[in-house]
Amino acid sequence: MFLAGAAFAAPAFAAEDAVPQRIVSINLCTDQILLSLGLGARLVAVSDLADDQDISSMWQAAQIVPTTPAALESVVSLSPDMVFAGAFGHARLTAQLEKLGIRVVRIADAARLADIAQTYTEVAAYAGAAETAKNIAARLEALLAKPSAPRTMSALLVSPGMLVHGPQMLGGAVLAHAGYVNMQGAYGDTTYVTLEQLVTAPPARLFIAEQVDAAPSRSGRLFAHPALSGAVDVERVPPSALLCGSIETVRLAAQLAQEVSAQ
Structure with a gap:
């Protein structure tokens, strides 16, 4: 489990770890990241909140990806080899998935602007999209490179x-x-x-x-x-x-x- 605001380290994988081919997200925040990584057919479903324009910044990209409720039967029917979840919530569901041998990756929300690029890097390391995340992180760091001078407004x-x-x-x-x-x-x-x-x-x-x-x-x-x-x-x-x-x-x-x- 990752902790918001804590120092991040890229996950270490054994050589035999394969790039996941059937990824499912059951969390709105991991939806946003995974939809940005260009995973194509490897992203088999995102949460049923991902296409809500009011709360999802990637709602347009979510139109072409199936959605799933955070329910055991629905998720298992997708035959995922990796499920992304938030650090908190859906505890019963994630425990059930793990008992079935499905790998669950829990990602905490970034609490600071400086943590956002690293969160993309973390998710991409698990999802097999490190190069894409590297480009995204560079863009984000460039946007944050020039904060406004402190004002009294x-x-x-x-x-x-x-x-x-x-x-x-x-x-x-x-x-x-x-x-x-x-x-x-x-x-x-x-x-x-x-x-x-x-x-x-x-x-x-x-x-x-x-x-x-x-x-x-x-x-x-x-x-x-x-x-x-x-x-x-x-x-x-x-x-x-x-x-x-x-x-x-x-x-x-x-x-x-x-x-x-x-x-």
């Missing part, structure tokens, strides 16, 4: 339900890379924020994790409240970039850093 990133992305979350890491001061601490030791708190201490910029073309959520409509109108610069960002550490996460961080630098 405050910002807050909120998901539907008024969940605030703190410094230990991917959204908080994106704000820090862009050079923003995360306003979470201004509202006390809480992971949620209220309209009243925003009115009392509004950030200079408010990012909402919702699709640009999506119908506004209840929390999204709150941000259009007259009390906030004109006081806060509101921008939507794709929620799929914040659920899993992915190429889209790094692109978002680089985009916001560029915007801040241009101000």
Whole structure:
């Protein structure tokens, strides 16, 4: 099991270890990585969340790959020789698969932007796509090479339900890379924020994790409240970039850093 934020080491394989030919993913975050590696027919199925446009950054690529629920019968029927899962969750299913002799690889989500490229490298080492991951990692490292200089402009990133992305979350890491001061601490030791708190201490910029073309959520409509109108610069960002550490996460961080630098 890999630990988020910990130092990574490429998995060591014995010489007789064969490149897997029937790979299945039952985790949204491993879906994103495997769909990026160009595995072709070797990727026989991804999770049934992979083609959801609201939460999957690789939903278009997932249209041509079968999906599977995280259920024993469904997964076994695909005759996989390797199953990718998250570090947590689906514990019963992964244990059952291992009892059947199916190799399960558990991958923890990247907690920091700097860990994302290495997570691609880890997955690719197991999946037999090291060269592709090397190219992806180089692109990601180039995007992160020029973070914005720290600024005094405050910002807050909120998901539907008024969940605030703190410094230990991917959204908080994106704000820090862009050079923003995360306003979470201004509202006390809480992971949620209220309209009243925003009115009392509004950030200079408010990012909402919702699709640009999506119908506004209840929390999204709150941000259009007259009390906030004109006081806060509101921008939507794709929620799929914040659920899993992915190429889209790094692109978002680089985009916001560029915007801040241009101000």
